[in-house]
Amino acid sequence: MKAFVELKNISKHFKDPHGQGIVKAVDGISFQVKQGELVTLLGPSGCGKTTTLRIIGGFEIQNGGDVLIDDTVVNNLPPNRRPTAMVFQSYALFPHMNVFENVSYGLKIKNLTKSEIKKKVHDILEIVGLSGLENRYPGKLSGGQQQRVALARAIVLEPKLLLLDEPLSNLDAKLREQMRIELKKIQKRVGITSVYVTHDQLEAMTLSDKVVIMKSGKIVQEDTPANIYRFPANKFVASFIGRANFVEATITDVKPQFVKVKLVNGKEVEAIIARNGWKIGEKVQVVVRPESIAITSADKGDLTGTIENSIYTGNMVTFEISSEGTTFEVDMINPYSSALPSTGEKVGLKFDRNSTTVVRVEDTRSEE
The missing domain is CATH 3.40.50.300 (P-loop containing nucleotide triphosphate hydrolases)
Known part of the structure; x- marks a missing residue:
């Protein structure tokens, strides 16, 4: 048009x-x-x-x-x-x-x-x-x-x-x-x-x-x-539009719609991308929204963390979870459909591949 x-x-x-x-x-x-x-x-x-x-x-x-x-x-x-x-x-x-x-x-x-x-x-x-x-x-x-x-x-x-x-x-x-x-x-x-x-x-x-x-x-x-x-263009956009968690990582493989990245703990996850030009070995930050992380048992997560706090808002509980020197926000929708973890509990954080993306480190630095 x-x-x-x-x-x-x-x-x-x-x-x-x-x-x-x-x-x-x-x-x-x-x-x-x-x-x-x-x-x-x-x-x-x-x-x-x-x-x-x-x-x-x-x-x-x-x-x-x-x-x-x-x-x-x-x-x-x-x-x-x-x-x-x-x-x-x-x-x-x-x-x-x-x-x-x-x-x-x-x-x-x-x-x-x-x-x-x-x-x-x-x-x-x-x-x-x-x-x-x-x-x-x-x-x-x-x-x-x-x-x-x-x-x-x-x-x-x-x-x-x-x-x-x-x-x-x-x-x-x-x-x-x-x-x-x-x-x-x-x-x-x-x-x-x-x-x-x-x-x-x-x-x-x-x-x-x-x-x-x-x-x-x-x-x-x-x-x-x-x-x-x-698909935020950089860390500024990811932070300004909604809430986001950021994790340092290195790209290990590049596909047409996904990249595979290695996290700080050595585990690999996939992240969806909208733009080309990503390179193997490139330092990035993984962007994962609070609603895109599932809380699992500690041995099944992409990262392992400890629950530091929980914020109840009725239809949702937001957990603050410390992991690898970072505090993650994780939203659990309809919280009473399953057992809720307790403060101090060790848990796993599992990322949803289709809701996880990456931003370049140079974009991150220029926006801070």
């Missing part, structure tokens, strides 16, 4: 406020968004994701590179002339206007008739689940309802591209979880191409068709959420 949004070698530099030269907020990045996709820019604070979003929307002007929307270069267009709408972190609702007036504000500027405005507003309020609240003022709405009003106000303008800057960050944890699901449903129902910014990896995994992970102004990996979780 053809790219609907394309960023080509975008750079943005700022003067350091402390007089230490130039800060590269965005450093020569390129990526594409297909029609109807929701692509999330994900990364820690200061990685350049919000600056990138503001460049797409025209709120920041890049120092280099091109922004294309629907095959048109929009570099010199101000925000109000770009085919975009922005949903801000603060919602930015007019407190003296009710829901209907807030949502219809942009339509009135377009000089639509009252009947056209009324129909469009009622249609979009139904989509976002706010029918019947037209006369309610923002101060009388919950956080989730305010977020829906902000979303409706943007979508009702029928932009070609929807930009969302951490729109759920002001909600409490439970409401945030609910709104993640609702937001994805709304985006798919409307079918609008969207670029979303967040530092919350769970939010990115839940919402996105594609995730673009940024660090220090650069893109370190872009792929589907499933592929990023299963």
Whole structure:
């Protein structure tokens, strides 16, 4: 499918406020968004994701590179002339206007008739689940309802591209979880191409068709959420997306889809790979997720360890297990389906080959 949004070698530099030269907020990045996709820019604070979003929307002007929307270069267009709408972190609702007036504000500027405005507003309020609240003022709405009003106000303008800057960050944890699901449903129902910014990896995994992970102004990996979780490009990505255990190892054999590695205790395990170029004798770190390790008897594990602690969360118990100078996290789902090991007990750690991968040592060092 053809790219609907394309960023080509975008750079943005700022003067350091402390007089230490130039800060590269965005450093020569390129990526594409297909029609109807929701692509999330994900990364820690200061990685350049919000600056990138503001460049797409025209709120920041890049120092280099091109922004294309629907095959048109929009570099010199101000925000109000770009085919975009922005949903801000603060919602930015007019407190003296009710829901209907807030949502219809942009339509009135377009000089639509009252009947056209009324129909469009009622249609979009139904989509976002706010029918019947037209006369309610923002101060009388919950956080989730305010977020829906902000979303409706943007979508009702029928932009070609929807930009969302951490729109759920002001909600409490439970409401945030609910709104993640609702937001994805709304985006798919409307079918609008969207670029979303967040530092919350769970939010990115839940919402996105594609995730673009940024660090220090650069893109370190872009792929589907499933592929990023299963095949992280380096230790930074593996640590940032979910939880991961790392084990030093050496490659002893290379197959088309797997490598065989020797662990620090001399045992060999297999790890699945997505990229080529691995070499026998290469030093790597094995990446194994907590849910991908089975606890066995000490003589049957790929590694042997001692249970130091357990954390019970209802549907799962997370064990902290020391082995070969490293503390592993191991998740046991549905814990009471079998006998639970005790603190201080010697156990074996068995890796699931299909859920285990590797990252290069040089990638690991550069990301620490």
